[in-house]
Amino acid sequence: MSKDIRTHNLSIFVANRPGALVRIAQAFSRRGFNIESLVVSPGARGDFSRMTITAKGNQEGLEQIIKQCTKLVDVMACREHSDEEVVARELALVKVAIDPEHRELVLQIADHFHAKTVDFNENSLVLEATGSSEKLDAMVNLLRKYKIIELVRTGKVIMARGDRQT
Amino acid sequence: MSEKKINGAEALIMSLERCGIEMTFGIPGGAAIPLYDAIYDTRKNMKFVLVRHEQNAAHEADGYARATGKPAAVLVTSGPGAVNTVTGIMTAHMDSVPMIVITGQSSREMLGKDAFQEADVFNLTMPVVKHSYLLKNVNDIPRIIKEAYHIATTGRPGPVLIDVPKDVGTDIFTGDWDAPINLPAYKPEKCGYEPETLQKIADALAASRRPVILSGHGVALSGAEKELLHLAETLQAPVTSTLLGKGTFPDSHPLSLHGLGMHGTAYANRAIVEADLIMVIGARLDDRILGIPSEFGKNAVKIHVDIDHSEFGKMVTPQIACHGDAKTVLQDLQPLLKRGDTAEWLHRLEGFKKKWPLTFSRRGGLHPPQIIAELSKLTKGRAIVTTDVGQNQMWAWQFYQCDKPWRFISSGGAGTMGFGLPSAIGAQLGRPDELVVAIVGDGGFQMTMSDLATLATHNLPVKIILMNNHYLGMVRQWQDMFYDERYSSVDLEGNPDFAKLAQAYGILGLNLKRATDIPKILKKAIEHPGPALINAEVVRRAEVYPMVPPGKSLAEVVLSHPRRKPGRPAGSRNKTAAKRIQSSGKKEPQS
Ligand SMILES: Cc1ncc(C[n+]2csc(CCOP(=O)(O)OP(=O)(O)O)c2C)c(N)n1
Ligand SMILES: [Mg+2]
Numbered sequence: 001m002s003k004d005i006r007t008h009n010l011s012i013f014v015a016n017r018p019g020a021l022v023r024i025a026q027a028f029s030r031r032g033f034n035i036e037s038l039v040v041s042p043g044a045r046g047d048f049s050r051m052t053i054t055a056k057g058n059q060e061g062l063e064q065i066i067k068q069c070t071k072l073v074d075v076m077a078c079r080e081h082s083d084e085e086v087v088a089r090e091l092a093l094v095k096v097a098i099d100p101e102h103r104e105l106v107l108q109i110a111d112h113f114h115a116k117t118v119d120f121n122e123n124s125l126v127l128e129a130t131g132s133s134e135k136l137d138a139m140v141n142l143l144r145k146y147k148i149i150e151l152v153r154t155g156k157v158i159m160a161r162g163d164r165q166t
Numbered sequence: 167m168s169e170k171k172i173n174g175a176e177a178l179i180m181s182l183e184r185c186g187i188e189m190t191f192g193i194p195g196g197a198a199i200p201l202y203d204a205i206y207d208t209r210k211n212m213k214f215v216l217v218r219h220e221q222n223a224a225h226e227a228d229g230y231a232r233a234t235g236k237p238a239a240v241l242v243t244s245g246p247g248a249v250n251t252v253t254g255i256m257t258a259h260m261d262s263v264p265m266i267v268i269t270g271q272s273s274r275e276m277l278g279k280d281a282f283q284e285a286d287v288f289n290l291t292m293p294v295v296k297h298s299y300l301l302k303n304v305n306d307i308p309r310i311i312k313e314a315y316h317i318a319t320t321g322r323p324g325p326v327l328i329d330v331p332k333d334v335g336t337d338i339f340t341g342d343w344d345a346p347i348n349l350p351a352y353k354p355e356k357c358g359y360e361p362e363t364l365q366k367i368a369d370a371l372a373a374s375r376r377p378v379i380l381s382g383h384g385v386a387l388s389g390a391e392k393e394l395l396h397l398a399e400t401l402q403a404p405v406t407s408t409l410l411g412k413g414t415f416p417d418s419h420p421l422s423l424h425g426l427g428m429h430g431t432a433y434a435n436r437a438i439v440e441a442d443l444i445m446v447i448g449a450r451l452d453d454r455i456l457g458i459p460s461e462f463g464k465n466a467v468k469i470h471v472d473i474d475h476s477e478f479g480k481m482v483t484p485q486i487a488c489h490g491d492a493k494t495v496l497q498d499l500q501p502l503l504k505r506g507d508t509a510e511w512l513h514r515l516e517g518f519k520k521k522w523p524l525t526f527s528r529r530g531g532l533h534p535p536q537i538i539a540e541l542s543k544l545t546k547g548r549a550i551v552t553t554d555v556g557q558n559q560m561w562a563w564q565f566y567q568c569d570k571p572w573r574f575i576s577s578g579g580a581g582t583m584g585f586g587l588p589s590a591i592g593a594q595l596g597r598p599d600e601l602v603v604a605i606v607g608d609g610g611f612q613m614t615m616s617d618l619a620t621l622a623t624h625n626l627p628v629k630i631i632l633m634n635n636h637y638l639g640m641v642r643q644w645q646d647m648f649y650d651e652r653y654s655s656v657d658l659e660g661n662p663d664f665a666k667l668a669q670a671y672g673i674l675g676l677n678l679k680r681a682t683d684i685p686k687i688l689k690k691a692i693e694h695p696g697p698a699l700i701n702a703e704v705v706r707r708a709e710v711y712p713m714v715p716p717g718k719s720l721a722e723v724v725l726s727h728p729r730r731k732p733g734r735p736a737g738s739r740n741k742t743a744a745k746r747i748q749s750s751g752k753k754e755p756q757s
Contacts, residue, residue: 014351015349015350015351018288018300019288019289019292019298019300022289022292023292026292026293030293047350048350063479064476064479064480067475067476067478067480068476070475070476071474071475071476072351073296073297073317073349073351073352074351074352075351076350076351
C-alpha cells in the first residue's frame with residue numbers, strides 16, 4: 001500500500017435520479033474513504049447533475065473508487081483532476097463577533113481577502129469570501145483571533161481549464 | 167389493450183412478460199397483494215412458483231438463470247419478505263447472475279413513517295444490486311421494467327430490484343407501452359479495446375513458451391467456450407478455470423488443468439507459479455484463486471480480458487488489459503493468432519499431472535469423492551449439478567467431470583450455504599428434460615430445506631445427494647488445520663433422519679452407507695421418475711485436498727493431511743489439542 005495520503009479532486013457527471021448520490025457515497029464509504037467535501041448542483045443539461053467531491057486517501061484506493069463510480073448505471077463520467085489542471089473555487093460565509101475596539105481590524109482582514117460584508121449588526125457582521133480553499137483557510141485562521149460565531153463553507157467546486165473536460 | 171382499464175400491478179406483470187420473463191418465484195403478502203392479484207389471471211406465458219422462504223425464491227431464480235441463460239423474476243412482499251431475499255440477491259450479484267426482483271412496499275404516503283412491514287428496501291439492498299428503482303409513478307412501469315431487464319442482462323449481468331408501493335399497483339395505468347429506455351449514462355461495452363491491444367496480446371502469446379489460460383464465469387456468460395477451445399488448441403496452451411468457470415473448457419481435454427486456487431489441482435497451481443504468461447478471461451481474480459495477490463504470476467506477463475473495466479488492477483495489475491466481451495475479443499483475436507511452441511511446457515505439465523493427481527481415500531467408510539466420481543461416470547458428465555457450500559462443494563468441483571458450461575452451478579463469490587437445493591429447483595424448472603442433481607452438505611441443506619415442499623408440489627425429478635458427515639465439515643477442517651484442533655460449534659448433533667424427512671414430503675428417501683452400494687443407490691434415485699434424496703452417511707472426518715492455506719502463495723500447496731499443522735491462531739496461548747487432552751485427562755469430544 002502506498003502511503004501517499006493526499007486530498008483528491010473528483011468531478012462526477014451523473015444523471016439526476018433518486019439514489020445516485022447514495023450509490024456514489026457508498027463507493028467511498030465501503031472502501032473506508034472519508035469524503036471531505038461534496039457539492040451537488042444542476043449541470044448544463046437539466047437532467048444531469050455535477051458533483052464535486054474532495055476526499056483524502058491513497059492513490060490506489062481512489063482509482064478503484066473512480067472505476068466503481070464510472071460503472072454505476074447513472075454515472076456518465078467520473079474524473080480526477082490535479083490542482084494545476086482546474087480552476088477551483090469555494091465560497092465561505094463567516095459570522096464574526098465585533099466590538100468597537102476590533103471592528104476595524106476585522107474589516108481590514110476582510111478587505112485584504114476581498115471579502116464582502118453582507119450583513120452588519122451591532123454585535124456581529126457576516127463576511128462573504130470566494131476563492132481557493134487555501135485562501136479561505138488563511139482568512140478564517142486570521143479571523144479566529146476574534147470571535148467566529150458561525151462558519152459555513154460550500155466546499156470546493158472545480159472546472160477543468162482550456163479544452164479539458166471537467 | 168386500450169379497451170379494458172388496467173392497473174399498475176397488471177401493467178407490471180404484462181411488462182415482465184413483454185420482456186420475455188417466463189418464470190417468477192415468490193411468496194405474497196400485504197403490500198404485494200395487488201401484484202399477486204395480477205398474477206392470478208393476467209399472466210399468459212409466465213409460470214409462477216410459490217416457494218417456502220424468500221431466500222429460496224432468489225436462489226431459484228438464480229439457478230434458473232444459470233441453467234438457461236435467461237433471467238427470472240422474484241416477487242415478494244414488503245419488509246420481512248423483501249429483506250429475506252437479500253442473501254439471494256447478494257449471491258446473484260457476487261456471481262454476475264441476471265435477476266429481476268420486485269418487492270412490494272408500503273403505499274407512497276406511508277413511506278418513511280414506520281408503517282406496518284415497511285423497510286427501506288431501496289437503500290438496504292443498494293450495495294448488492296447492479297441497479298434499483300423505487301417505482302413512484304404508475305405510468306413509468308413499462309419503461310422501468312424494460313430498463314431493468316436491459317441492465318440485468320447486458321454488460322456484466324446482475325440483479326436489478328424494483329420496489330413497488332402498494333398504491334402504485336392499484337393506480338390506473340394510462341401510460342405509453344412503448345416508452346423508450348432512458349439510460350443516457352449506461353453504456354455496456356462489448357469491445358472497449360483498441361485494435362493495437364489485440365495485436366499486443368497476439369504478440370505476447372506468440373512469444374510465450376509457458377502460457378496458461380485462466381477461464382472464468384465471464385466465458386460462460388458470453389458463450390465463448392468454442393472460441394476458448396480454438397484459442398487453447400491453436401496456441402497449444404493449457405487451460406485452468408475458476409469454480410464458476412468449470413465447464414467453459416472441457417474437463418476431459420488433454421489441455422485442461424482443471425480448477426485453480428485454494429482447492430484447485432496441484433498441477434494447475436504449479437502451472438501458474440511457473441508460467442511466463444497468464445491470460446485471464448472473464449475472471450475477477452478472487453482471493454480464493456490468487457493465494458497472495460502480489461505473488462500471483464509474479465514473473466509472468468499478465469493479460470486480463472473482462473467486460474467490467476473496474477476489474478483491471480483491482481487485485482492484480484495486468485500488463486495488457488482488454489476491455490470487452492470474452493466472445494467478441496476472442497473472435498477478433500483469432501486471425502492474429504500464431505501456433506505456439508509449447509511442447510516442452512506441456513510435457514512438464516503432464517509430469518505434474520502424473521505426480522499430483524486428484525486422489526481420495528477409500529478407507530474407513532464411505533467417502534464423498536467416491537459418490538461424486540461414480541455420479542460423473544453414470545451420467546457421463548451430462549447432468550446439471552448444483553452444489554451447496556463447504557467440503558461437498560469442493561469435492562463436487564474436483565470430481566464431477568463436465569465438458570460444457572452451465573452444467574455446474576455453485577455459489578462462488580458469496581459462498582452461500584443453502585444454495586444447493588433451491589438452485590436445483592430453479593435449474594430443473596428451466597431445463598425440465600435434463601437430469602438435475604443437487605450435491606449438498608447436512609449443514610447447508612438444513613438452511614433451505616423448507617423448499618422440499620416446492621420440489622414435491624411440482625414433482626420435479628431433482629436428485630439430492632446429501633453428504634452427511636454430521637459436521638460443518640469445512641469449518642471443522644479449518645479448525646483442524648489452523649486452530650489447534652479446537653472444534654468449536656461444528657458438530658451437527660441433532661440432525662434429523664433425512665431419508666424419513668424426504669419421505670414425509672412424499673419424496674423418495676434413500677440411505678447410502680457402503681461404498682459398494684453407490685452404483686445401485688444412484689441408479690435407483692436416477693431411475694425414479696420424481697424427486698429423490700440420498701442420505702449418504704459419509705466418513706465424518708474427511709478433508710479436502712489439495713489446499714493452499716489462506717494467506718499462502720499458490721506455491722505452498724498442501725497435498726494431504728499434514729502432520730505438522732500449517733497454522734495457529736494469531737496471538738494464541740491455547741494448548742494444542744494433544745496437550746489439552748493430556749492435562750485434563752479427558753477424551754477428545756466424541757465424533
Ligand atoms: C450462510 C452461511 N453461513 C455460514 C457459512 C460458513 N461456512 C462455510 S462452509 C460451512 C460448513 C458447511 O457444512 P455442511 O453444509 O455440512 O457442508 P460440509 O462442509 O460438511 O460438506 C460453513 C458453516 C457460509 N458459507 N454460509
Ligand atoms: Mg457437513
